[in-house]
Amino acid sequence: MTDHVFKLSEIVGTSHEGSDAAIRAALKRAQSTIRNVKWYEVVSQRGFVEDDGTVQHQVVIKVGFALDD
Amino acid sequence: MTDHVFKLSEIVGTSHEGSDAAIRAALKRAQSTIRNVKWYEVVSQRGFVEDDGTVQHQVVIKVGFALDD
Amino acid sequence: MTDHVFKLSEIVGTSHEGSDAAIRAALKRAQSTIRNVKWYEVVSQRGFVEDDGTVQHQVVIKVGFALDD
Amino acid sequence: MTDHVFKLSEIVGTSHEGSDAAIRAALKRAQSTIRNVKWYEVVSQRGFVEDDGTVQHQVVIKVGFALDD
Amino acid sequence: MTDHVFKLSEIVGTSHEGSDAAIRAALKRAQSTIRNVKWYEVVSQRGFVEDDGTVQHQVVIKVGFALDD
Amino acid sequence: MTDHVFKLSEIVGTSHEGSDAAIRAALKRAQSTIRNVKWYEVVSQRGFVEDDGTVQHQVVIKVGFALDD
Amino acid sequence: MTDHVFKLSEIVGTSHEGSDAAIRAALKRAQSTIRNVKWYEVVSQRGFVEDDGTVQHQVVIKVGFALDD
Amino acid sequence: MTDHVFKLSEIVGTSHEGSDAAIRAALKRAQSTIRNVKWYEVVSQRGFVEDDGTVQHQVVIKVGFALDD
Amino acid sequence: MTDHVFKLSEIVGTSHEGSDAAIRAALKRAQSTIRNVKWYEVVSQRGFVEDDGTVQHQVVIKVGFALDD
Amino acid sequence: MTDHVFKLSEIVGTSHEGSDAAIRAALKRAQSTIRNVKWYEVVSQRGFVEDDGTVQHQVVIKVGFALDD
Amino acid sequence: MTDHVFKLSEIVGTSHEGSDAAIRAALKRAQSTIRNVKWYEVVSQRGFVEDDGTVQHQVVIKVGFALDD
Amino acid sequence: MTDHVFKLSEIVGTSHEGSDAAIRAALKRAQSTIRNVKWYEVVSQRGFVEDDGTVQHQVVIKVGFALDD
Numbered sequence: 018m019t020d021h022v023f024k025l026s027e028i029v030g031t032s033h034e035g036s037d038a039a040i041r042a043a044l045k046r047a048q049s050t051i052r053n054v055k056w057y058e059v060v061s062q063r064g065f066v067e068d069d070g071t072v073q074h075q076v077v078i079k080v081g082f083a084l085d086d
Numbered sequence: 087m088t089d090h091v092f093k094l095s096e097i098v099g100t101s102h103e104g105s106d107a108a109i110r111a112a113l114k115r116a117q118s119t120i121r122n123v124k125w126y127e128v129v130s131q132r133g134f135v136e137d138d139g140t141v142q143h144q145v146v147i148k149v150g151f152a153l154d155d
Numbered sequence: 156m157t158d159h160v161f162k163l164s165e166i167v168g169t170s171h172e173g174s175d176a177a178i179r180a181a182l183k184r185a186q187s188t189i190r191n192v193k194w195y196e197v198v199s200q201r202g203f204v205e206d207d208g209t210v211q212h213q214v215v216i217k218v219g220f221a222l223d224d
Numbered sequence: 225m226t227d228h229v230f231k232l233s234e235i236v237g238t239s240h241e242g243s244d245a246a247i248r249a250a251l252k253r254a255q256s257t258i259r260n261v262k263w264y265e266v267v268s269q270r271g272f273v274e275d276d277g278t279v280q281h282q283v284v285i286k287v288g289f290a291l292d293d
Numbered sequence: 294m295t296d297h298v299f300k301l302s303e304i305v306g307t308s309h310e311g312s313d314a315a316i317r318a319a320l321k322r323a324q325s326t327i328r329n330v331k332w333y334e335v336v337s338q339r340g341f342v343e344d345d346g347t348v349q350h351q352v353v354i355k356v357g358f359a360l361d362d
Numbered sequence: 363m364t365d366h367v368f369k370l371s372e373i374v375g376t377s378h379e380g381s382d383a384a385i386r387a388a389l390k391r392a393q394s395t396i397r398n399v400k401w402y403e404v405v406s407q408r409g410f411v412e413d414d415g416t417v418q419h420q421v422v423i424k425v426g427f428a429l430d431d
Numbered sequence: 432m433t434d435h436v437f438k439l440s441e442i443v444g445t446s447h448e449g450s451d452a453a454i455r456a457a458l459k460r461a462q463s464t465i466r467n468v469k470w471y472e473v474v475s476q477r478g479f480v481e482d483d484g485t486v487q488h489q490v491v492i493k494v495g496f497a498l499d500d
Numbered sequence: 501m502t503d504h505v506f507k508l509s510e511i512v513g514t515s516h517e518g519s520d521a522a523i524r525a526a527l528k529r530a531q532s533t534i535r536n537v538k539w540y541e542v543v544s545q546r547g548f549v550e551d552d553g554t555v556q557h558q559v560v561i562k563v564g565f566a567l568d569d
Numbered sequence: 570m571t572d573h574v575f576k577l578s579e580i581v582g583t584s585h586e587g588s589d590a591a592i593r594a595a596l597k598r599a600q601s602t603i604r605n606v607k608w609y610e611v612v613s614q615r616g617f618v619e620d621d622g623t624v625q626h627q628v629v630i631k632v633g634f635a636l637d638d
Numbered sequence: 639m640t641d642h643v644f645k646l647s648e649i650v651g652t653s654h655e656g657s658d659a660a661i662r663a664a665l666k667r668a669q670s671t672i673r674n675v676k677w678y679e680v681v682s683q684r685g686f687v688e689d690d691g692t693v694q695h696q697v698v699i700k701v702g703f704a705l706d707d
Numbered sequence: 708m709t710d711h712v713f714k715l716s717e718i719v720g721t722s723h724e725g726s727d728a729a730i731r732a733a734l735k736r737a738q739s740t741i742r743n744v745k746w747y748e749v750v751s752q753r754g755f756v757e758d759d760g761t762v763q764h765q766v767v768i769k770v771g772f773a774l775d776d
Numbered sequence: 777m778t779d780h781v782f783k784l785s786e787i788v789g790t791s792h793e794g795s796d797a798a799i800r801a802a803l804k805r806a807q808s809t810i811r812n813v814k815w816y817e818v819v820s821q822r823g824f825v826e827d828d829g830t831v832q833h834q835v836v837i838k839v840g841f842a843l844d845d
Contacts (some may be wrong), residue, residue: 018686018694022667023650025698029368029426035106037311040340041348046367046429048346057348059338062128064109065363070117072110072126073363077370081650084667087211091184092167092216098230098288104313115229115291116165131335133316134225139324141317141333142225146232150167153184156272156280160253161236163284167365167386175518178547179555186553195555197545200404210386210392210402217237219236242589244449245444247478248486264486266476269611271592276601279593279609294479294487297473298460299443301491305713305771314758322712322774341708353715360460374644374702380520391643391705407542409523415531417524417540418639422646431646432755432763437719438734439767451587454616455624462622471624473614495719498736501824501832505805506788508836512575512633529574529636548570556570560577564788567805581782581840598781598843617777625777629784656727658794661823662831669829678819678831683749685730691738693731693747725796752818754799760807762816764801 023040025079026051027060032074036062039076094148095120096129101143105131108145122152163217164189166196167179170212174200177214232286233240233258239281243269246283260290301355302327303336308350312338315352329359370424371396372405377419381407384421398428439493440465441474446488450476453490467497508562509534510543515557519545522559536566577631578603579612584626588614591628605635646700647672648681653695657683660697674704715769716741717750722764725750729766743773784838785810786819793835795821798835812842 032041040057048054060077067073099112109126117123129146136142168181178195186192198215205211237250247264255261267284274280297335306319317331324330336353375388385402393399405422412418444457454471462468474491481487513526523540531537543560550556582595592609600606602638612629651664661678669675681698688694720733730747738744750767757763789802801817807813819836826832 020652031365054342065125066123066391068643089169096232100227134332135330146208158238163234192549203401205397261480272608274607296445301441303715307710372646376641410539411537434721439717467617469615502788508786510577514572579784583779675825687744757811
């Protein structure tokens with residue numbers, strides 16, 4: 018393995034479906050602007066309950082990506 | 087935003103289906119007795135394995151709700 | 156000291172002024188419904204930024220009070 | 225196992241005897257007002273030293289109990 | 294309840310489907326070699342993003358099982 | 363609520379006045395370059411004592427903001 | 432001191448008597464199968480309340496032992 | 501920068517005014533007996549509620565100072 | 570309550586009897602050299618297993634005491 | 639000291655030599671694109687073992703730098 | 708990537724040379740008995756000072772390895 | 777083992793060479809004033825980047841030593 022330097026960005030994905038969908042939303046958004054996304058780590062999970070009782074799930078993740086040389 | 091005071095209650099939802107279903111079960115129970123449930127935060131996740139090998143998932147969450155004035 | 160049993164309730168005070176004011180708001184609300192409030196512990200601090208840029212500070216505290224015998 | 229919802233209450237038992245006695249005091253008080261106490265988890269341990277040098281031990285525990293359906 | 298001694302093993306389940314599936318994979322593997330698996334606790338969640346953009350989810354769990362007498 | 367993706371940036375505000383002023387300094391700087399700042403979370407508090415004994419307070423916060431679609 | 436390599440095993444001792452007895456039960460079991468047990472560290476303490484109100488205390492410990500060369 | 505060795509002392513400042521005043525009280529006391537106080541880090545915040553409802557805020561800080569050569 | 574400043578010292582009590590005895594040993598030693606010991610907080614618990622299988626329990630505590638004015 | 643605002647970036651340095659070299663690699667990369675790098679804090683350390691048994695050490699650090707006014 | 712299940716073992720490497728050497732000692736020992744060692748994570752670092760003042764450094768790591776199918 | 781009482785002091789070693797050298801500097805300083813230094817535990821690692829780009833590494837350790845009887 019070549020010795021790269023990586024950067025971690027902390028982002029929050031949201032979804033009305035569930036926690037896995039919130040992670041996918043966060044990763045999809047990250048991949049649209051960052052090349053070389055390599056891994057994620059879940060930091061915390063929470064959600065907001067709207068006035069009609071439906072729930073918006075939020076998952077905070079750190080996304081790791083290789084910095085270009 | 088008006089300056090409300092909120093309370094956090096720690097509850098444990100359980101489900102044989104998975105962790106998202108356990109969160110939903112906990113929130114549904116909370117909303118049946120507490121008005122003004124506004125958000126939740128996941129504290130921890132675990133589960134019990136029954137004698138026949140099936141798994142009961144448990145998610146500990148904190149539920150935040152506005153105290154009436 | 157007599158051997159009492161105490162209970163901890165987690166509440167969130169909010170204020171547009173600052174974090175000390177948010178703690179005072181939470182304690183004032185607690186004292187209006189709970190007798191024998193004895194101490195508090197800060198759990199976390201955060202805040203919401205409103206659309207006009209003003210900030211609502213939130214302090215999560217645990218309030219300890221003596222259970223009546 | 226039926227899928228119940230549980231609640232966690234944080235209480236503080238005190239005893240001049242020691243930490244196990246403080247846990248028993250907290251559980252005894254909890255069982256006098258809550259039905260269905262199922263488990264406890266130790267959160268932290270501390271104590272106060274009185275002017276004559278004797279010690280009041282305090283154990284903070286979370287008590288889990290099944291919510292009635 | 295008889296006073297057993299339990300052991301905790303830390304394992305990592307992986308799945309391209311999601312976090313619940315990763316937990317199931319870890320538990321299934323544990324049950325194939327360990328008798329008396331009784332519970333699990335989630336330690337952390339993360340995932341690797343492959344070159345084609347698909348994601349391998351990883352859930353680190355501790356598995357508790359009764360030691361034979 | 364629409365399902366947005368948010369980003370968290372960790373910044374450190376400083377002030378000779380106190381911790382609330384340090385948070386305000388950090389938020390003001392963040393709002394000058396980032397649109398859509400929505401919330402902050404306090405990570406840690408510290409300070410440096412200068413040679414003449416005056417104190418520079420530092421508050422580390424995470425600032426959450428909505429990513430444009 | 433010779434430079435050995437040690438291993439840590441996480442085990443759970445249980446006892447109806449108290450936490451010290453639960454630690455002793457865990458260590459006794461460990462020593463019956465592992466040679467060279469050198470130290471333990473308490474990870475967490477909890478307990479289950481049985482239907483008749485008696486309590487089974489559980490102490491999770493890590494046991495350190497020297498690996499044979 | 502010369503390579504000094506520093507020491508950290510954990511002290512608790514108290515004030516009826518607020519948390520910043522409690523930090524100032526702790527630092528003032530530290531500076532009266534320790535030369536070369538260089539920085540502080542907040543460890544935790546809490547307070548005691550007196551019988552008349554007034555509050556004594558307490559901030560636990562670590563104070564760093566250079567050891568004389 | 571007068572606004573005192575307190576100091577926290579971290580000490581380790583040891584005992585072949587159990588954890589409560591280790592806490593008592595640490596407090597007794599602290600009280601022999603420090604006036605005004607007011608409280609303790611348990612930081613961690615561990616123990617060493619001697620060659621003959623007996624166990625020396627160790628409890629790390631922080632001891633709080635009032636600084637003289 | 640002037641009251642600046644700082645930013646923290648989380649990066650991962652890698653090296654086949656060891657952990658200090660991994661920190662140096664991360665700092666060198668940071669300094670090539672960020673002016674005013676002032677400090678770092680180690681978040682975690684880990685490493686990957688390659689198929690031939692050699693090890694790539696990874697150190698996750700937070701890098702603090704002054705934001706230009 | 709194929710969906711494997713991994714196991715984490717917690718081991719302690721020791722060395723009179725330094726922390727990197729202690730990690731290498733732990734990994735070398737792990738690789739001598741476990742096939743498929745893939746990564747390590749540093750849990751904590753400490754050391755013992757011997758009577759002649761020399762120091763034995765200890766690094767606690769978790770070693771991850773693929774379980775055979 | 778005789779049942780001693782130990783004390784933990786938190787100190788910060790600094791070095792331009794690396795983290796192991798910073799630990800050695802802290803231990804050397806501790807041993808010059810404290811008899812009976814027995815062990816250390818690493819609390820955190822950080823460093824300051826000087827204006828010319830060189831780095832001063834800092835390691836915060838707790839030093840344990842036996843209190844004289």
